[in-house]
């Protein structure tokens with residue numbers, strides 16, 4: 001569905017169901033060029049908002065309860081604002097409840113509301129449909145109830161919703177990219193200061209292609225939190241705030257005190273953080289070869305050191321590596337499934353698509369999905385009432 005269709009869908013459904021005019025918010029998903037699992041290490045990342053996301057129709061309600069309708073799942077949830085509790089992990093309602101609860105923690109007074117949302121980001125693809133959903137609600141509620149929150153404050157609400165209601169101790173990258181995205185730009189984000197520098201992205205004869213393995217690992221959330229714990233443990237041993245402050249030489253000094261697996265994980269983070277800087281320099285120099293190599297190196301680290309890849313993702317990157325007109329590829333996002341991001345020669349996009357689709361089918365007996373994305377504006381109001 002196009003964004004326009006998405007917006008019309010939620011707007012029409014809202015009017016049918018609640019017989020009033022809603023406020024419409026669009027909140028995008030994100031890609032990440034490079035800098036994976038560096039955000040919760042106070043490091044650097046290079047994400048961008050995309051032209052796919054969540055459309056939310058929302059309005060205040062006089063009723064004594066709030067009603068949220070998930071259009072794609074055809075599920076309606078009615079709840080009391082003063083009795084919010086996290087539900088079981090993996091439930092979409094946690095994202096909404098989490099945002100409302102975290103606003104309440106800030107002492108923000110919100111009343112009851114009705115909402116309808118729908119999205120065109122494939123779930124579990126590593127394109128942050130959850131951050132898009134959280135941001136759409138916090139943005140909509142901030143506007144409707146005149147809460148006076150800045151975008152910076154709103155993304156912290158979204159992140160806390162993810163921590164405390166969805167159970168994922170995520171960094172700030174997804175919520176930031178979704179909220180602050182700029183058309184045609186990627187954002188070099190410093191996750192310690194939570195400030196970014198936009199880079200206009202033009203890969204010349206090359207373009208970005210996402211290939212979704214359509215795999216979602218059940219243990220992804222637990223494994224994510226485990227990775228974060230390892231990083232925090234190593235930082236503590238090093239006597240620093242976060243791995244962003246460490247060099248390989250620092251890490252080597254405590255190598256004997258670490259399990260080999262933990263050493264490798266911390267090393268990956270240090271190297272990946274350095275790659276983000278090399279990547280931004282290569283963009284400035286329009287050095288596409290270096291950009292591509294950094295993507296392959298990033299994947300290698302994610303797979304062999306940080307251990308967050310899976311057979312399907314490794315297969316996709318390996319095939320990309322062996323294709324001369326793909327100059328870089330790596331898994332994207334938290335890992336254990338989802339997409340790879342590829343830098344492909346424009347004139348060969350169609351042939352590569354067909355080739356990889358066939359190879360994947362032959363190997364795994366099921367299809368991968370392929371998307372081309374545009375870099376787009378962050379969370380915004382489409383229509384106000």
Ligand code: GLA
Pocket residue numbers: 035036037038039040128170171172173174333334335
């Ligand atoms: C998920 C998290 C982000 C980030 C990435 C990995 O998307 O939500 O905060 O850690 O994984 O880079």
